[in-house]
Amino acid sequence: MSHCYASPYLKARSGSPHGYDIVDHNALNPEIGDEETFSSWISALRHHGMGQILDIVPNHMGVGGNDNVWWLDVLEHGPASEYAGYFDIDWRPIKEELRGKVLLPLLGDHYGKVLEKGELALAFDLERGEFSLYFYHHRFPIDPNTYPDILGYQVERLADHFSEEEVSFLEYQSLITAFQHLPSRHDTNAEKRVERLRDCAIYKRRLAESCRKYPAIGAFVLDTVAAFNGVAEQPESFDRLHHLLERQAYRLAYWRVAADEINYRRFFDINDLAGLRMENQAVFETTHRFILELVKKGEVDGLRIDHPDGLYDPLRYYQHLNQKITEIKGEDEDKENNFPHKTSKPNYYLVIEKILASYEYLPENWPVCGTSGYEFSSLNNGLFIYPSSQKEFEQLYSRFIGHSWDFDQLLYERKKIIIRVQLSSELTVLANRLNSIAQKDRHTRDFTLNGLREALTEVVACFPVYRTYVARNQVSEEDKRFVQWAVAQAKKRSPAADISILDFIQAILLLETSLRSELSEEIISFVMRFQQYTGPVMAKALEDTALYIYNYLVSLNDVGSDPRNFGVSLSSFHRANQERAQRWPYGMVTSSTHDSKRSEDVRARLNVLSEIPGEWRKRLSRWTRINRSKVRRLNGFRAPSRNDEYLFYQTVLGTWPLLGMSEEGLVDFQGRIEAYMLKAIKEAKVHTSWINPDVEYETAVVHFVRNVLGNLEKNPFLLDFIPFQKRVAGFGLLNGLSQLLLKLTVPGVPDIYQGNELWEFQLVDPDNRHPVDFVLRQRMLQHLMLLTHSKQPLKSHTYELLRTKEDSLVKLYLTWKTLSFRAKFPLLFEKGDYTSLSVQGTKAEHLCAFARRHQDKIVLSITPRWFALLGSNGDGLPLGESLWKGTWVEIPEVNGHKKFTNVLTDEIVTIVQDKGKNYIPANKLFESFSVALLFSLRSF
Incomplete structure (x- = not known):
């Protein structure tokens, strides 16, 4: 292992399970550790010759609550706050009531009801001399300009x-009087802003001193606060508090209002994650100060940029970050020794969390080292899906659920629902900006606001990628193609009689408009905002909706994957790896992450179904008959639906434990499946949802899960399920070993998600964030070290590890041996060429083979696939001459050198020459292990 790849550990919201809701970019998270423990962590890494890569979050911050000083300052001072420009807030929305205010959709019911129930409580801090409103754990500071409304209420009582x-x-x-004469929060003049902030602090201190010095004043203020808080069931008693709140820099609202009227950019649709304006120089400097200090000290060796597609201008951000790192490290930006393939790359390790479509490429002018690896995860997974069964698989799925899905249509419809239900307010802002542009030209002024809104909806719903990267004077050919595609599809779908409005939108998005030059800034601003919008729509519609509906093979339903791509050909796999070697050799290659819908081993197991669709169909038919009595009827509809039942069977099949099940274990497993199914049906938004839960349907699904998995004894479903599951799981483990060796040997930097050194059958968060037993892993590794240093031949141990593969030792062994080999010959993998190897013979399609070569060193990586179709020997393992006879891997010219060593088994493999060609018989590769890693010091 070279680096520890850490999730964010800057100060996050108290109790954060993930660290992405940062509230202070310049402090460590105290719930993780302090400066002393951080120093110990750095020392431990250095002691082991390791570094760290840190995940940072430039796009957003956690807001609400009572812990984000910047956000609280904005709520107190509005546009006059020194942090008003830090957050992406629209201070001049169309709705007059929101001008100069931030809409805060945090209430659990309509504002009036919440107010009159006494859930909004005014409070006075005697120590600080300041007023705040509280809604449970949320704090909302009161504008000091409005303190006189409280302090002056019935002041004659104090005079007595x-x-x-x-x-x-x-x-x-x-x-x-002093509070009354503070500069207004609407006055953003620099001098007035400084005066306001300075005097506020002075006046608050004076107020606190008066309250402490004169108890009668303190008591009067507290009594006044109590009077403002009203009395439940006396609505008129809350009038004073209501009028006070109407004068604040925020407007409290029911959480459901967010979709239509929220006026700050969020992370997707999460109200308590507010977008930052990273294009603002001050924001960048302030949020990166601590991170850059860690970089300067050499305590952080690489950065993973979270959700860069949310940024206003990602390219400019990458350039700026590289520039700052170059300055503090005092190094040239282009460093040929580190990045020989493209000198514009940075000399510091930066990877980005970017999701690429299968037809999309990472722009080569971006000064990053690559992505965090979602595209490889999809590529690697697809290699183990049997593409010839696609039609049969689609048919069995359609028959089971009773109808057919067109995924393109499904995604289009879900995008429109997300736009309408969850991200409508952002679209409103875009439509109003576009309308402003259109009204300023006589050729476009007849386009109505409603027409523009509808046209924008169609374009966004048809957008083929997460976002484009058009910037001032910069429109790439790829971005042009994506915009033109979206507009062309929108024209086909649009019900409007006049579709010239779509041509207008295309011209704006591609900066091809002939509108007057004075509109250029307005157009640029619109385009940049549009690009920040398409990503959240795609993410919510695809990842968080469609992938929970389209369940025909859920191993395809993961971040970065496309369920329309049923399998990956060997030629496509090799081509993608060659491109990565040439363009992004330092990009991450991964197979499981904290965002995975299913862990790598779950997907590897479920991929086996693509090889046995006929048997899968029969099992489904049998199980649905067995479990018919567990299904409920709600208003004439079955619960769970056939589609949700289909998902349930795949979920149980993919996650059933390897080493047997006790009654106690079944209870825990049942709880995991219940939690997952509830999350899945809510995300699907078909029968229930997070926003509008259908308790009856959810109860019926839980009832189904509990009854189907109710007990081990006398359970006809499990009696039929377990033997089938064991067979599929066995092939799935072999898939897992093959995909692991591929990940560890292709071009790129392999990333192993916590715990996946052993078999892990986890579902989407929070299931995949359980504590990892590192003591167990350490003990197992020590066992392997002792085992492989015994006097017995290594191949006898590898055969035994493979035979008992369910205990996870074999996965840990393959990880350890391959990474140890990489560490011994780093340049072979860092800079080595990638060459696909031709496989011939009866089992040729079952083998993926390639070579990595650097100078006088060469390694061959050879992995089988489609094990259910391949067959096995008498031990049930994919080994031996009887299985592999008649299949061979062709090797290029080897300059007379005829032998390779299998790194994994220590076996010597001799090249056979025949009719001027060099080849290795497959049966010599797989005598004692299911994958092969061959090494030679001689060059081709």
Whole structure:
């Protein structure tokens, strides 16, 4: 292992399970550790010769609550806050009531009801001299300009305690006047802003001192606060508090209002994650100060950029980040020794969380080292799906659920639902901006606001990628192609009589408009905002909706994957690896991440179904008959639906434990499946959802899960299921070993998600974020080290590891041996050429073979696939001459050198020459292990 790849550990919201809701970019998360423990962590890494790659979050921050100082300042001072420009807030929305305010859709019911139930409570901090409103754990500061509304309420009552000339009362009155005369929060003049912020602090201190010095004043203020808070069941008693809130820099609202009216950019549709304006120089400098200090000290060796597609201008951000790192490290930006393939690449390790469509390429002018590896995960997974069964698989799925899905149509419809239900407010902003542009030219002023909104909806719903990257004077051919495609599809689908409005939108998005030059800034701003919008729509519609509906083979339903691509050909696999070797040799290659819908081993197991569609169909028919009595009827409809039942069977098949099941274990497993199925049906948004839950349907699904998995004894379903599951699981483990060796030997930097050194059959979060037993893994590794240093031949141990593969030792062994080999010959994998090897013979399609070569060193990676169709020997393993006879791997010219060593088994493999060709018989590769890694010091 070279580096630990850490999720964010800057200060996040208290109790955060993931660290992506950062509230302070310049402090460590105290729930993880302090500076002393951080130093110990760095020392431990250095002691082991390791570094770390840190995940950072430039796009958004956690807001709400009572812990984000910047956000609280914005709520207190509005546009006059020094942080008002840090967050992506529209201070001048169309709705008049929201001008100069931030809409806060955090309430659990309509504002009036929440107010009159007394759930909004005004409070006064005697120590700090400041007023705030509280809604449970959320704090909303009161604008100091409006303090006189509270301090001056029935002030004559306070006068009764003091004579009119008394200093304390005069001081109190002067404070009321001082707060009244603070510069308005709407005045953003630099001098006035400084004056306001400075004087606010002074006046609050004076108020706190008065309350402490004169108890009668403190008591009066607290009594006034109580009067403002009203009395439940007396609606008129809340009028004062309501009028006070109407004068604040925010407007509290029911959480459901967010979709239509929220005026700050969010991370997708999450209200308590507010978008940052990273294009603002001050924002970049402030949020990266601590990170860059860690980089400067050499305590962080690489950065993974979270959700860069949410940024205003990702390319500019990458360039700026590279520039700052270059400055602090005092190195040239182009460093040929590190990046010989393209000198414009950075000299620091930067990878980005970018999801690429199968027909999309990472722009080569981006100064990054590549992506975090979703595209490889999809590529690698697809290699183990048997493409010839696609039609049969689609038919059995359609028959089971009772109808057919057109995935293109499904995704289009889900995008429109997401636009309408969850991200409508962002579309409204875009439509209003586009309307403003259109009205300023006589050729386009007849386009109506409603027409523009509908046309934008169609374009976004037809967009083929997460986003484009058009910037000022920069429109790539690929971006042009994507926009033109979206507009062409929108024209076909649009019900509008006049589709010239779509031509107008295309011209704007591609900066091809002939509108007056004074509109250029407005057009650029619109285009950049549009590009920030298409990504969340795609993510919510595809990842969080369609992939929970289209269940025909759920191993295809993962981040970065496309269920329309049923399998990957060997030629496509090799071509993608060659391109990565040439363009992005330092990009990550992964197979499981914290965002995976299913872990790599679940997908490897479910891929086996593509090889046995006939048997899968028969099992489904049998299981649905067995479990018919567990299905409920709700208003004439079955619950669970046939589609959800189909998902259930795949889920149980993919996650059933390897080493048997006890009654106690079944209870825990049942709980995991219940939790997953509830999440899945809510995400699908067909029968229930997070926003509008259908409790009856959810209860019926839980009832089904509990009854189907109710017990081990006398369970006809499990009696039929377990033998089938064991057979599929066995082939799945072999798939897992093959995909692991591929990941560890193709071009790129292999990433192993926590715990996946052993077999892991996890589902989407939170299931995949359970604690990892590292002590167990350490003990197993020590066992392997002792085992392989015994006097017995290594191949006897590898055969035994493969035979007992269910105990996970074999996966750990393959990981350890291959990474150890990589560490011994790093340049072979870092800079080595990639050459696909031809396979001939009866089992040729079952083998993926390639060579990595650097100078005088060469390694061959050879992995089988489609094990259910391949067959096995008498031990049930894919080994031996009887299985592989008549299949061979062709080897290029080897300059007379005839022998390779199998790194995994220590076996010597001799090249056979025949009719001027060199080849290795497959039966010599797989005598004692299911994958082969052959090494030679001689060059081709």
